Amino acid sequence: xxxxxxxxxxxxxxxxxxxxxxxxxxxxxxxxxxxxxxxxxxxxxxxxxxxxxxxxxxxxxxxxxxxxxxxxxxxxxxxxxxxxxxxxxxxxxxxxxxxxxxxxxxxxxxxxxxxxxxxxxxxxxxxxxxxxxxxxxxxxxxxxxxxxxxxxxxxxxxxxxxxxxxxxxxxxxxxxxxxxxxxxxxxxxxxxxxxxxxxxxxxxxxxxxxxxxxxxxxxxxxxxxxxxxxxxxxxxxxxxxxxxxxxxxxxxxxxxxxxx
Amino acid sequence: xxxxxxxxxxxxxxxxxxxxxxxxxxxxxxxxxxxxxxxxxxxxxxxxxxxxxxxxxxxxxxxxxxxxxxxxxxxxxxxxxxxxxxxxxxxxxxxxxxxxxxxxxxxxxxxxxxxxxxxxxxxxxxxxxxxxxxxxxxxxxxxxxxxxxxxxxxxxxxxxxxxxxxxxxxxxxxxxxxxxxxxxxxxxxxxxxxxxxxxxxxxxxxxxxxxxxxxxxxxxxxxxxxxxxxxxxxxxxxxxxxxxxxxxxxxxxxxxxxxxxxxxxxxxxxxxxxxxxxxxxxxxxxxxxxxxxxxxxxxxxxxxxxxxxxxxxxxxxxxxxxxxxxxxxxxxxxxxxxxxxxxxxxxxxxxxxxxxxxxxxxxxxxxxxxxxxxxxxxxxxxxxxxxxxxxxxxxxxxxxxxxxxxxxxxxxxxxxxxxxxxxxxxxxxxxxxxxxxxxxxxxxxxx
Numbered sequence: 001x002x003x004x005x006x007x008x009x010x011x012x013x014x015x016x017x018x019x020x021x022x023x024x025x026x027x028x029x030x031x032x033x034x035x036x037x038x039x040x041x042x043x044x045x046x047x048x049x050x051x052x053x054x055x056x057x058x059x060x061x062x063x064x065x066x067x068x069x070x071x072x073x074x075x076x077x078x079x080x081x082x083x084x085x086x087x088x089x090x091x092x093x094x095x096x097x098x099x100x101x102x103x104x105x106x107x108x109x110x111x112x113x114x115x116x117x118x119x120x121x122x123x124x125x126x127x128x129x130x131x132x133x134x135x136x137x138x139x140x141x142x143x144x145x146x147x148x149x150x151x152x153x154x155x156x157x158x159x160x161x162x163x164x165x166x167x168x169x170x171x172x173x174x175x176x177x178x179x180x181x182x183x184x185x186x187x188x189x190x191x192x193x194x195x196x197x198x199x200x201x202x203x204x205x206x207x208x209x210x211x212x213x214x215x216x217x218x219x220x221x222x223x224x225x226x227x228x229x230x231x232x233x234x235x236x237x238x239x240x241x242x243x244x245x246x247x248x249x250x251x252x253x254x255x256x257x258x259x260x
Numbered sequence: 261x262x263x264x265x266x267x268x269x270x271x272x273x274x275x276x277x278x279x280x281x282x283x284x285x286x287x288x289x290x291x292x293x294x295x296x297x298x299x300x301x302x303x304x305x306x307x308x309x310x311x312x313x314x315x316x317x318x319x320x321x322x323x324x325x326x327x328x329x330x331x332x333x334x335x336x337x338x339x340x341x342x343x344x345x346x347x348x349x350x351x352x353x354x355x356x357x358x359x360x361x362x363x364x365x366x367x368x369x370x371x372x373x374x375x376x377x378x379x380x381x382x383x384x385x386x387x388x389x390x391x392x393x394x395x396x397x398x399x400x401x402x403x404x405x406x407x408x409x410x411x412x413x414x415x416x417x418x419x420x421x422x423x424x425x426x427x428x429x430x431x432x433x434x435x436x437x438x439x440x441x442x443x444x445x446x447x448x449x450x451x452x453x454x455x456x457x458x459x460x461x462x463x464x465x466x467x468x469x470x471x472x473x474x475x476x477x478x479x480x481x482x483x484x485x486x487x488x489x490x491x492x493x494x495x496x497x498x499x500x501x502x503x504x505x506x507x508x509x510x511x512x513x514x515x516x517x518x519x520x521x522x523x524x525x526x527x528x529x530x531x532x533x534x535x536x537x538x539x540x541x542x543x544x545x546x547x548x549x550x551x552x553x554x555x556x557x558x559x560x561x562x563x564x565x566x567x568x569x570x571x572x573x574x575x576x577x578x579x580x581x582x583x584x585x586x587x588x589x590x591x592x593x594x595x596x597x598x599x600x601x602x603x604x605x606x607x608x609x610x611x612x613x614x615x616x617x618x619x620x621x622x623x624x625x626x627x628x629x630x631x632x633x634x635x636x637x638x639x640x641x642x643x644x645x646x647x648x649x650x651x652x653x654x655x656x657x658x659x660x661x662x663x664x665x666x667x668x669x670x671x672x673x674x675x676x677x678x679x680x681x682x683x684x685x686x687x688x689x690x691x692x693x694x695x696x697x698x699x700x701x702x703x704x705x706x707x
Binding site: 073074075090092094095096097098101109112113114116117119144 | 263264266267270271274275544545546548549550551552553554555
């Protein structure tokens with residue numbers, strides 16, 4: 001595991017990985033705890049993501065991934081602990097869109113609300129055209145969102161999250177229900193944003209996806225952070241236990257060794 | 261907030277079925293209720309067989325009643341279909357062509373005439389009904405009772421007038437036709453006058469005393485028979501009532517029916533629409549995104565109440581316009597009943613918001629809206645004196661905490677000058693809007 005407080009990330013530049021040391025994390029959580037009806041969902045978790053870094057949150061069901069993301073996004077408040085960061089956008093797991101409205105109408109609604117809330121000064125109509133270009137959905141701008149594929153819905157979903165020009169993008173299981181081709185297009189879109197300097201943190205159950213797209217992996221189990229490092233570091237944690245090179249097997253062995 | 265309201269209206273426009281329902285529902289209700297209100301006076305069809313000899317005149321005491329007059333009186337309250345025999349009248353009832361049959365027997369005339377004799381035999385008419393429909397039987401009984409009441413009143417009036425003529429003859433004297441011979445009747449008044457003239461000429465003694473007694477009797481009889489006329493009139497109308505109304509003047513039945521119809525439409529459209537729309541925000545996963553720094557929960561709530569108020573008022577306006585084709589609606593009072601519509605729609609919208617926020621699912625919200633609205637609204641229509649004091653209190657309480665009754669009162673007050681006060685129900689609706697709005701806001705905390 002990397003030393004506490006240190007933040008390393010790899011920025012993808014023209015297909016090459018470049019190691020850059022960050023001075024200040026784009027988003028950080030310190031000793032964050034949260035309980036629901038007496039059941040502890042998070043117990044003193046530390047988390048941080050550097051500028052332009054991609055971090056994957058993995059862990060079994062009920063580990064606290066969605067709770068941590070919602071606290072990082074400011075949607076729910078922690079019982080204790082602190083969150084520091086600005087310009088954070090959150091994209092929910094299921095597309096938070098109005099299926100009867102067209103792509104353009106959905107984008108325009110949220111652009112107007114962002115504009116009225118003072119989150120952006122860009123004119124709503126201009127922003128809609130920019131987002132249509134960014135998502136590559138200009139040709140389907142006037143189609144009801146309900147008629148789009150899951151992948152395209154997710155692109156609109158993410159585009160809305162990007163309207164205010166966030167420095168950190170939080171994605172809750174963004175590729176659930178997408179076929180491999182849709183998943184590839186989605187990640188191509190997201191990594192394009194990373195190339196522009198946006199930090200991305202995403203939760204997933206797909207360990208391969210975490211290894212493929214994230215520079216750093218955080219493992220949560222029963223509300224606690226049990227690992228924070230790269231995929232290779234996770235493998236090395238369990239090599240003594242006889243794990244193979246497969247990250248999913250290493251991950252499962254890692255959890256077993258720690259009684260999860 | 262305006263963008264949220266615009267978005268909800270766009271979603272509404274995108275749902276052709278929902279939009280069609282919102283337009284067709286008030287039109288359909290207006291047509292149904294309008295037809296029902298304008299055709300309410302349709303009469304019960306009754307088969308009538310008159311076995312009395314044609315043009316038989318029923319004279320008694322100089323008063324004439326003919327068979328056609330009795331028939332017209334019988335048929336004043338019902339739609340009479342002529343039958344040529346008792347069997348044909350019975351068949352009409354069995355075939356459903358008539359709900360009942362009335363047979364006037366051949367001796368009806370004789371029996372009516374006997375009412376003015378020393379041996380009266382009341383006429384008996386036959387009534388044939390189809391016993392297979394309990395509800396229709398009750399309606400038919402009421403119609404037949406009303407029909408016989410009309411005929412009996414006519415006969416009683418004629419009998420009393422005939423009896424009064426006889427009394428006048430005995431009192432004042434005159435000509436009496438008896439078995440074709442004109443007989444002169446002296447009359448009590450003239451008898452007394454003659455006897456008083458003779459009395460001084462009769463020597464004192466037994467004969468004079470007898471004469472005095474005869475004069476006294478004639479005087480008493482004259483005085484007392486003078487009262488017989490009003491008494492006979494009183495018998496035909498034994499009880500006369502003078503109606504005195506206290507309290508607020510009740511609205512007309514038409515206004516009340518319009519108020520109930522509009523209130524029901526407003527309630528269902530608004531509560532269902534808003535409850536579903538609030539729950540939809542959660543089902544579309546948009547609520548969390550909206551409240552993550554874009555708009556507040558209160559703004560979402562205000563937009564939903566605005567949506568229900570706009571759409572509910574529009575639907576009620578379509579309904580009232582449709583009803584206006586059939587029954588008179590005072591368009592000059594539109595500012596008043598529009599106020600009632602807007603405030604009623606707002607209260608129903610706030611109630612719908614609370615339901616939608618509590619139910620959190622469109623299906624559950626819709627089901628809850630129907631299950632709560634219908635019985636509570638019907639309960640609000642139960643008359644106070646139809647139940648015991650404890651239940652009356654419970655009904656009053658339920659009616660007070662649900663917007664239907666105050667909306668109905670405000671609507672009838674707005675539609676008709678003589679209706680209940682408009683302002684008190686409006687205040688009631690404002691209070692309900694605030695209370696339900698607060699409940700909805702609380703429910704949205706755990707949405």
